[in-house]
Amino acid sequence: MTKKRGVLLVNLGTPDSTAVPDVRKYLREFLMDKRVIDIPFFKRWMLINFIIAPLRAPKSAKEYERLFDDKGSPLKYYGFELRDKLRKVVAEEYQIELAMRYQSPSIEEGLSALKNCASIHVIPLFPQYASASTGSVQDKVMEIVKDWQIIPDIKFTSHFFEEELFLETIVDNAKQLMAKTGYDHFLFSYHGIPERQITKGDEANTCQFGSCCDSLTDRNRYCYRAQCYATTRMLAEKLDLKEGEYSVSFQSRLGKTPWIKPYTDVVLEDLAREGKEKVLAFSPSFIADCLETTVEVGETYQEDFIKAGGEQWDLVPSLNAEDKWVECLKEMVENR
Template identity: 55%
Template sequence: MPTPATPKRRVGVLLVNLGTPDSPRTPDVRRYLNEFLTDARVIDMPAAVRYPLFQGLVVPLRAPKSAKIYQQLWDTERGSPLLYHGLDLQKLVQQQLGDEYVVAFGMRYQNPSIEKALEELRDAAVDRIIVLPLFPQYAAASTGSVQEKVMEIVSKWWIVPSISFISNFVEAPGFVDTFVTLGKAEMAKHDYDHVLFSYHGIPERHVLKGSFKGYCQLGKCCNTYNKNNRYCYRAQCFETSRLLAKGLGLRDDQYTVAFQSRLQSRLRDPWLQPYSDEVLKEFPAKGIHNVLAFSPAFVADCLETTIEVGVEFKELFEEVGGKHWQLVPSLNSHPQWVEGVVNMIREN
């Protein structure tokens, strides 16, 4: 009798990004913000305080303003950039990995949901799942939230396959080298006095809560990247900046690391400093009139890159005497980045 064929083993891959409203209309933006800002890992307050404060006050006030910004960002044909760049990445990674893999894409908040993406992988009868949150630097409010959500969903499955997480990719060549490539392309077009690496901010308490044996002190402890701070968000941002600066051929005095998108004005709580919007206002007085800006906490263009850094920061810079401000585009579905994602998956 012929030997039965061995069933083909397949690996599931789950790519996850933060999330986006279903449309730039205020009700959809409100729904997205409600889910995002009531996540206990994003706003680590007691539920009895978090829900009334954000659902009752912050979100209703913020949603109409955010909706107007999303309208600027929205592509009339493809919708939200964070969504279509994610779907493009999924398609290209799937093509390169081939039939031995099944690649799904989900959002932590709203659609397509992580639950739907995991169902796709379960329906494909994958033998194991590799989860890649598309956040270069680990933070409890981003990568940690994705990990928690994935485990919450699969805990309800009767059969749970092996699951592994890629928790950060600060040092991954595909990540670093693609940003260097994009940066050099912009540097070839114009002479710049300075480079700003602007990262999404988080509350200082998030860093201190996750500190390994009290190692993180929000100071010189981030001057080196080691086993004690490899999951410290601030340390990872500084390490990313050092690697990018090395690839771009920058001296230490030719770049600045800063943090954006804080909610401090409402929560009266210190976030990681220095703040990008305050730092850039000081540049012209220091003789810095031409600035190249990176957003290395994001791998796809979105509201925080295109609008906040690309438009709002540009306007602030010009108001105080700056001459030229240029945002380096994000990795999106750049071929070098696609190859980098494929390599990370194969290595795991």
């Protein structure tokens, strides 16, 4: 009997429930990751366990209450739907599993289910590469398999923002909204990361956090910020947007250290002051509904924009488990 080829889809993760203890447990696991908060272990442990988790968990629990529905966390149930749809369309030789970097189902569980496969292809579900997301998944996978007696061939997809069907799914979703509303501006909001995390990976010493991201080259091809700008350029071209009609920004910053700019909460106020009344927002660094898309961009930023003088703020839906996105993953599985 021929062994199957394993495929592990990995997303970030979500609390098991909106209860404060479950949210605190999730925050501790997430923020204790040395690639997420990249400071010495003892300082990180003290910061997370005595300040961030205790103080942030109750507030975050209320935010998750806005996100969860009667089926639970959208990020998780869309993840399972995505896995199940992909299982139906890929060739028989593939075994598809789903895991979360933090909480359940764990990467350990996913890899265990694929342990007897001839090979394992890990696809972190983050369109652009960042050490704190894709890099963390790669790190965790290698930490687990290093103790296996037999380690099969393992390969990683480090990014997929340039995949045609990924881009087309976002464009299709945007065009449905654009057909109903004449928007003044289009804002592509990506998850932020500390500037130091980009600097650490800048072995070519090219990053200036500015015009160096205007093109993607061999020197900056793994720069998260440059990949975000490249994603925007490709989407803008497909949507026939001209310069000045769209902007790029970064959200969800934490702490006092500099994060990559410009910041979304600042940009949206500037847009309102400039007289932009109707804005269509994109979240191209996420593939599923989650706190950062549905609540932060879709609700909080909408409230902030209207409060600043804007009239309408809409969010392009996430890919979730849409058929074209499933087909994109099928191509990634079978063609790579």
